[in-house]
Amino acid sequence: MIGKKEWFRRRRYGGWGIAPSKWQGWVYIAVVIGIFVLIQNLPLGDTKNNLIANAIFAVVVIADCLEIMFRLPMDEREKLHEAKAERNALWVMLTILIVGVFYETGMGLNTGIIEIDPVIIIAIIGATVVKAATHIYLEKKE
Amino acid sequence: MKNNIAEIRKSLGITQEKLASLTGVARQTILALEQNRYNPSLKLAHDITKSLKKSRIEEVFDLE
Numbered sequence: 781m782i783g784k785k786e787w788f789r790r791r792r793y794g795g796w797g798i799a800p801s802k803w804q805g806w807v808y809i810a811v812v813i814g815i816f817v818l819i820q821n822l823p824l825g826d827t828k829n830n831l832i833a834n835a836i837f838a839v840v841v842i843a844d845c846l847e848i849m850f851r852l853p854m855d856e857r858e859k860l861h862e863a864k865a866e867r868n869a870l871w872v873m874l875t876i877l878i879v880g881v882f883y884e885t886g887m888g889l890n891t892g893i894i895e896i897d898p899v900i901i902i903a904i905i906g907a908t909v910v911k912a913a914t915h916i917y918l919e920k921k922e
Numbered sequence: 923m924k925n926n927i928a929e930i931r932k933s934l935g936i937t938q939e940k941l942a943s944l945t946g947v948a949r950q951t952i953l954a955l956e957q958n959r960y961n962p963s964l965k966l967a968h969d970i971t972k973s974l975k976k977s978r979i980e981e982v983f984d985l986e
Binding site for chain 1: 947950960962963966
C-alpha cells in the first residue's frame with residue numbers, strides 16, 4: 781500500500797509489530813506523525829471532527845503496518861523461534877491473568893462482594909477458543 | 923544431525939548470503955545450520971543440497 785517491507789523488520793526484542801530497518805522506515809514514521817499533527821490542527825470547526833479524521837487516518841496506518849508485517853519474509857527457523865517466543869509470552873500473560881482472577885476473588889472474599897473483571901475472563905475464554913480452533917485447523921491441514 | 927554445508931559452500935566459492943538467497947532463508951539460518959545448531963526441514967535440506975550442486979541429501983547431511 782504505502783510503506784515498503786524492505787524499510788522495516790519484524791520486532792523481536794521490543795514487543796510486537798514492525799520497526800524501521802532503513803532510513804526510509806524512519807521517514808515513514810516521521811511523515812505519519814506529521815500527518816497526525818497536521819490533521820489535529822486543521823480548522824475543521826469542531827475538535828471532534830479532528831479526532832474523527834485522525835481516527836480514520838489511524839485505521840489506514842494500522843492497515844498499512846499490518847500489510848507490511850504480513851509481507852515480511854520469515855524462514856522456517858525464524859517461524860519456529862517466533863512460535864516459541866509467542867508461546868512463552870502467552871504463558872506469562874495467562875499466568876498473570878489467572879493470578880489476577882485469584883487476587884480479585886481473594887479481595888472479594890474480604891469485602892463480601894466478589895467482582896472479577898469480565899475482561900480477564902473474556903481474554904482467557906478467547907485464548908482457549910483460539911487454541912482449540914488452531915488445533916482443529918492444523919489437524920485438518922497437516 | 924551433522925552437515926558439511928560450510929566445506930562444500932567454501933569449495934564452491936559461495937558466501938553464506940548467496941546460499942541464503944538461493945534457498946530463501948536468512949543468513950543467520952545458514953550460520954545456525956553450519957554450526958549444527960539447527961536441524962532443517964526436509965524441504966530446506968533438499969534445497970540446500972540442490973544449491974550446493976549435490977544430487978543426494980546424504981552428501982551434505984549426516985543423520986548420524
